[in-house]
Amino acid sequence: MKAVSARGLTKVFRGRRGQVRAVDGVSFTVEQGEIFGLLGPNGAGKTTTLRMLATLISPTEGTAEVMGYDILSAPQKVRARIGFLTTETGLYERLTPWETLLFFGRIFGYGPGEVEARAEATLRVLGLEGLKHRRVGTLSAGERQKLSLGRCLIHDPPVLILDEPTASLDVFVARTVTELIRRLRAEGHTILLSTHDLHLAERLCDRLGIIHRGRLVAVGSPEELGEEVGGVDFEEVFFRTLRRAGLSPMGANPVPGRAGEA
Amino acid sequence: MKGAWLLFRKEILQAVRDRRTVFMTVAFPLVFYPLLFGLIGGFVQRQKEELSSLAPRLVVVSEGADELVRALEEAPGFSVLSVGDLERGQGAMDEGLGEVLLLARREPARGELGYAVTLYYDAADQRAQAGAAKVKAFLADYLQGLARERLVAMGVDPEELTPPFTLEEVDVGGEEALARMLLSQLLPYFLVLSILTGAMGLGAEITAGEKERGTLATLLSSRLSRREIVLGKFMAVLAVSLVTAVLSAAGLLLGIQSFGVGLGGLPVGSVAWVLALLVPLAMTLSALVIIVGSFARTQKEASAYLLPVTMLVVVLGISTTFGGGELGGAKLAVPIAGPMAAIKQALMGGLTLGEVGWALLSSLGVAGLLLWAAVRFFHSEKVLFRI
Numbered sequence: 001m002k003a004v005s006a007r008g009l010t011k012v013f014r015g016r017r018g019q020v021r022a023v024d025g026v027s028f029t030v031e032q033g034e035i036f037g038l039l040g041p042n043g044a045g046k047t048t049t050l051r052m053l054a055t056l057i058s059p060t061e062g063t064a065e066v067m068g069y070d071i072l073s074a075p076q077k078v079r080a081r082i083g084f085l086t087t088e089t090g091l092y093e094r095l096t097p098w099e100t101l102l103f104f105g106r107i108f109g110y111g112p113g114e115v116e117a118r119a120e121a122t123l124r125v126l127g128l129e130g131l132k133h134r135r136v137g138t139l140s141a142g143e144r145q146k147l148s149l150g151r152c153l154i155h156d157p158p159v160l161i162l163d164e165p166t167a168s169l170d171v172f173v174a175r176t177v178t179e180l181i182r183r184l185r186a187e188g189h190t191i192l193l194s195t196h197d198l199h200l201a202e203r204l205c206d207r208l209g210i211i212h213r214g215r216l217v218a219v220g221s222p223e224e225l226g227e228e229v230g231g232v233d234f235e236e237v238f239f240r241t242l243r244r245a246g247l248s249p250m251g252a253n254p255v256p257g258r259a260g261e262a
Numbered sequence: 263m264k265g266a267w268l269l270f271r272k273e274i275l276q277a278v279r280d281r282r283t284v285f286m287t288v289a290f291p292l293v294f295y296p297l298l299f300g301l302i303g304g305f306v307q308r309q310k311e312e313l314s315s316l317a318p319r320l321v322v323v324s325e326g327a328d329e330l331v332r333a334l335e336e337a338p339g340f341s342v343l344s345v346g347d348l349e350r351g352q353g354a355m356d357e358g359l360g361e362v363l364l365l366a367r368r369e370p371a372r373g374e375l376g377y378a379v380t381l382y383y384d385a386a387d388q389r390a391q392a393g394a395a396k397v398k399a400f401l402a403d404y405l406q407g408l409a410r411e412r413l414v415a416m417g418v419d420p421e422e423l424t425p426p427f428t429l430e431e432v433d434v435g436g437e438e439a440l441a442r443m444l445l446s447q448l449l450p451y452f453l454v455l456s457i458l459t460g461a462m463g464l465g466a467e468i469t470a471g472e473k474e475r476g477t478l479a480t481l482l483s484s485r486l487s488r489r490e491i492v493l494g495k496f497m498a499v500l501a502v503s504l505v506t507a508v509l510s511a512a513g514l515l516l517g518i519q520s521f522g523v524g525l526g527g528l529p530v531g532s533v534a535w536v537l538a539l540l541v542p543l544a545m546t547l548s549a550l551v552i553i554v555g556s557f558a559r560t561q562k563e564a565s566a567y568l569l570p571v572t573m574l575v576v577v578l579g580i581s582t583t584f585g586g587g588e589l590g591g592a593k594l595a596v597p598i599a600g601p602m603a604a605i606k607q608a609l610m611g612g613l614t615l616g617e618v619g620w621a622l623l624s625s626l627g628v629a630g631l632l633l634w635a636a637v638r639f640f641h642s643e644k645v646l647f648r649i
């Protein structure tokens with residue numbers, strides 16, 4: 001069984017100023033136990049894709065399965081098997097880390113005794129034991145991001161969906177977060193994350209899907225992608241991949257053979 | 263529905279830690295209301311005493327009516343300043359030497375006791391008004407006395423002439439009833455406003471505010487169902503608004519004590535009805551706040567949308583306080599205005615169980631409908647993810 005398999009996921013937003021095809025026929029699979037990255041520039045459709053997989057919004061066309069459950073026909077089953085980290089940290093300022101973890105643990109059905117044990121264990125994994133009873137509002141950005149991850153982990157979901165987990169963190173905190181993600185993979189979690197950070201994508205992800213203007217342009221390990229197009233570094237690989245697909249990372253779409261020198 | 267309860271507990275824990283909510287729910291009703299009504303009460307009381315103890319100062323112009331003027335001077339409770347003519351009288355009034363200017367003219371052409379009296383006073387001035395009333399009462403007595411004297415002089419017994427008719431006035435309500443009337447007019451209005459202020463702050467924060475801060479996505483991707491989310495949040499808003507309303511009622515009663523009137527006479531039954539009627543009121547208003555908050559994008563937007571709602575409630579409040587069209591019976595089923603009118607009736611006495619039933623049932627229905635619509639909003643990604 002694949003951890004995630006998306007088939008022709010499409011999302012069209014209809015607004016007053018016409019339609020936006022935010023995600024356009026995206027298909028990919030994520031193996032259990034791997035770190036899969038959706039890599040793309042701002043507005044590529046990463047968040048929209050992850051929101052569909054997390055059952056927050058429904059696709060206009062296509063569908064996906066998470067741990068064998070369809071996002072359309074069994075959204076509750078899917079939600080029980082994922083931890084979803086949004087770009088905003090999604091924490092309550094006036095609760096403590098301890099209360100935050102207990103609240104989400106209870107929501108996922110842990111009983112008394114059990115939920116405290118889960119929360120203790122999670123705090124230990126994150127290295128947040130010392131901040132157990134501080135208000136979330138007084139925590140640093142890095143501490144918050146760790147707690148957000150802990151909030152996703154409290155019910156021990158097989159799949160973690162993380163929208164830009166290291167954005168807005170300094171390099172030191174970003175490093176502890178990426179280390180944490182690797183450790184979670186070692187513990188058997190599957191991680192699907194989005195990023196626009198080329199270096200993070202290259203270093204952290206087992207496989208990548210390059211997404212641009214709602215379309216999945218290429219899928220493979222960083223090495224595979226490099227072999228396919230050649231290039232001295234990953235940045236070069238990224239832009240060559242886009243160009244080969246007849247897309248410009250900037251400007252109008254498509255502009256074959258031009259641009260990409262940014 | 264266990265999820266709704268868990269969410270309710272989380273919202274309450276957050277609310278208790280929020281200074282603004284605590285201030286609006288506890289400090290404001292218990293400190294500001296007694297202070298406000300204490301001040302108003304003290305002011306009203308002092309004015310009443312001042313008016314009753316006042317000896318009206320009269321500026322009197324006599325045109326051959328010296329006898330009448332002498333009687334006025336001799337009567338207790340007036341201080342009289344006689345001036346030569348009307349012009350000088352007006353001058354004295356302008357200098358603030360009197361509350362009432364009295365022009366008394368003897369008119370012999372109309373008979374031995376012919377008088378024409380004109381009173382000049384500022385009807386907008388309460389002291390002048392009270393003074394003029396005293397003068398009128400005196401004149402009536404004086405003229406009646408003269409008439410009797412004349413009858414006696416003519417050899418007629420006045421007692422025989424007047425039919426045996428006595429009129430007596432007894433104020434059976436007294437001050438208690440007055441205070442209760444005041445209370446029955448103020449209370450529904452203040453309760454509705456305090457429920458709204460209690461519900462609005464918290465309601466906007468835990469609906470639109472959660473959307474704005476991105477915490478709602480976390481809840482939506484958890485195992486909580488949309489219905490549990492709406493219900494949990496509704497219960498939290500309901501609880502906070504009820505606490506605000508009960509404390510406001512307590513603050514109001516405390517303040518009204520200082521009107522110099524004890525409310526020991528307020529029947530326990532009335533108080534129980536008022537408390538029971540808070541529930542339908544708070545249900546409708548909390549559901550209203552929840553649906554507005556679910557629709558709005560940001561907390562600010564929610565507050566803006568709630569402003570006309572508040573105004574509407576104020577207008578409703580004024581119309582139930584001063585309006586002539588009394589709501590009764592099945593008409594108490596009108597949302598918001600119905601329970602308000604019922605609270606008024608409960609305090610004045612004469613509310614029936616059936617009427618409370620109407621108010622409760624209709625509010626339950628309205629709140630249910632609004633919450634159902636709010637759940638629809640929580641299912642709509644257009645509403646949840648509008649950017």
Ligand SMILES: Nc1ncnc2c1ncn2[C@@H]1O[C@H](COP(=O)(O)OP(=O)(O)OP(=O)(O)O)[C@@H](O)[C@H]1O
Nearest residue numbers: 013020022041042043044045046047048049647649
């Ligand atoms: N609710 C919405 N209504 C209308 N358009 C939307 C909505 N959400 C996203 N879009 C549009 O869909 C496109 C993809 O947006 P999305 O947020 O998925 O991109 P992203 O890859 O996550 O970008 P970023 O790196 O900036 O987070 C954008 O053009 C965006 O304006």
Ligand SMILES: [Mg+2]
Nearest residue numbers: 046047048087
């Ligand atoms: Mg995004």
